[in-house]
Amino acid sequence: MAKRPSKHLRPARPLNQGGFARLVTKPDGEWMVQTMPAGNATKAYLCPGCQRQITAGAAHVVVWPRQASIGSGSAVAERRHWHTSCWARSN
Numbered sequence: 001m002a003k004r005p006s007k008h009l010r011p012a013r014p015l016n017q018g019g020f021a022r023l024v025t026k027p028d029g030e031w032m033v034q035t036m037p038a039g040n041a042t043k044a045y046l047c048p049g050c051q052r053q054i055t056a057g058a059a060h061v062v063v064w065p066r067q068a069s070i071g072s073g074s075a076v077a078e079r080r081h082w083h084t085s086c087w088a089r090s091n
């Protein structure tokens with residue numbers, strides 16, 4: 001077996017998309033949350049909260065784990081786009 005890499009020690013960095021990520025602690029872990037203003041939302045995404053589309057041009061939030069999952073290259077690569085209201089309702 002390969003040695004388990006210590007990637008979970010790597011600190012989270014904010015995305016460079018304007019604004020700063022804030023740390024949110026939820027029952028399932030610590031998450032970095034960054035708001036995506038409408039002007040920066042140029043693509044449509046599928047919201048994991050409701051399985052519906054976040055339309056381009058709609059302000060929403062981008063969420064990723066503070067610590068990368070085991071086996072994941074980086075925490076930021078695990079980011080997900082959520083409707084602001086869906087994220088607020090989760091947990």
Ligand SMILES: [Zn+2]
Nearest residue numbers: 047050083086
């Ligand atoms: Zn949603």
